[in-house]
Amino acid sequence: MVHKYIYLILLFLPFSLWSQRGIDSIRDSFGYKGYAGGAECPAGFIDISNSGDVIVLSDNDDGSAIFSLYYPFKFYDSTFNKIGVSANGYIVFGANSYAEVGQDFSNDCPMPAVVYPASSLKPRVAVFHDELEATQSSSMVFAKFFRTCPRSSGAYPNEPCTIVQWKNWSVLGNSQIFDFEVILYQWSYAIHILFNGQTPNSATVGIQNKDAKDGVSFPCNPVDMSVSYCFFHPEHPVGGPFADLEVQAEEAPDYVGVGSNFNYLVSLVNYGPSPAYKAKLVYQNLGSATVECFFDCNNIIETKVSSVNCNKQFVNEGILSATFSLAPKSAVAIPIVCTAQSVGTIDANVWVAVDAIYTDNNNANNSTTITTTVTTKKREIKR
Numbered sequence: 001m002v003h004k005y006i007y008l009i010l011l012f013l014p015f016s017l018w019s020q021r022g023i024d025s026i027r028d029s030f031g032y033k034g035y036a037g038g039a040e041c042p043a044g045f046i047d048i049s050n051s052g053d054v055i056v057l058s059d060n061d062d063g064s065a066i067f068s069l070y071y072p073f074k075f076y077d078s079t080f081n082k083i084g085v086s087a088n089g090y091i092v093f094g095a096n097s098y099a100e101v102g103q104d105f106s107n108d109c110p111m112p113a114v115v116y117p118a119s120s121l122k123p124r125v126a127v128f129h130d131e132l133e134a135t136q137s138s139s140m141v142f143a144k145f146f147r148t149c150p151r152s153s154g155a156y157p158n159e160p161c162t163i164v165q166w167k168n169w170s171v172l173g174n175s176q177i178f179d180f181e182v183i184l185y186q187w188s189y190a191i192h193i194l195f196n197g198q199t200p201n202s203a204t205v206g207i208q209n210k211d212a213k214d215g216v217s218f219p220c221n222p223v224d225m226s227v228s229y230c231f232f233h234p235e236h237p238v239g240g241p242f243a244d245l246e247v248q249a250e251e252a253p254d255y256v257g258v259g260s261n262f263n264y265l266v267s268l269v270n271y272g273p274s275p276a277y278k279a280k281l282v283y284q285n286l287g288s289a290t291v292e293c294f295f296d297c298n299n300i301i302e303t304k305v306s307s308v309n310c311n312k313q314f315v316n317e318g319i320l321s322a323t324f325s326l327a328p329k330s331a332v333a334i335p336i337v338c339t340a341q342s343v344g345t346i347d348a349n350v351w352v353a354v355d356a357i358y359t360d361n362n363n364a365n366n367s368t369t370i371t372t373t374v375t376t377k378k379r380e381i382k383r
């Protein structure tokens, strides 16, 4: 009897310590980071059973349904418009038919794991995956889209989300009913999993990619249903969005004559991890010479830039700016074409102003200054 007691302590101690600490995280090779409880993943089940749409499954035991998302969702490196919902407590992305989802009644612990049947191999979130079924007349699945999610993802402010809730669900052969839900955040791509009620039965909570070669799960069989589980996409870590932007400027000529034309080539780099929205690149002359410049919007060099707002505008002792949205690990380079109009110095100050929605966690590389002297004589540009 004593031996049995010690065995039980050893079995449950590491797990309970692990879950009490809360902030402990897990991650997969792609860079998803998962948290169990803690400040990163607080409690707060949202019941949508009075306001959500009913999702009718093809079967109460191993059936499924497919529905279209109001707003796309990025899972790993692909973006999806449809999800499949299984009676067995998981969702898949990119489903095209009922046959592809729903039938996997055996929970896979740990993940990633090749699934059964192979036809249901799709990128997957195990919300509470086990041999589940709907036994009550009140056992239903609901879905609801929110333009502004009632629960913060912790990775992006005021973003839209879709909630899928299994209500009054149970493990096959066990009458105990419980609710569970997944929240898909459609700007940060965070995934939150929450519970309302308990079952002592085995299950898995985790994620895996389309070929089951990457993924991660929390301690399974059993799952601790007293905490929430949150997965954060690598582009949008918890506390984000963060992006390190850098301004680079190719040397301008040291000397130019009055009336001369000259160019700068200015670059804006986004080192990530988050996309940068509305990064404003600004040019200003702080020197004594008069200079007129414009951004040469027709000759922008870019890599993976999602949007450019660049209008030809002239600066004369004023400020010139263009706005870019940059994916992580992308860059844009833009020529600035100038004419020197009076003698003195041109102190070209180039900097990036970031949108208030995200944080640049390294401000040291956000500006650069290039000095050019304007002489009385019109002379060749010296490089």
Ligand SMILES: [Ca+2]
Pocket: 060, 061, 062, 087, 088, 105, 130, 131, 132, 133, 172
């Ligand atoms: Ca089932």
Ligand SMILES: [Ca+2]
Pocket: 104, 105, 106, 107, 108, 114, 115, 116
């Ligand atoms: Ca399985």
Ligand SMILES: [Ca+2]
Pocket: 243, 244, 245, 246, 360, 361, 362, 363, 364, 365, 366
């Ligand atoms: Ca920076």
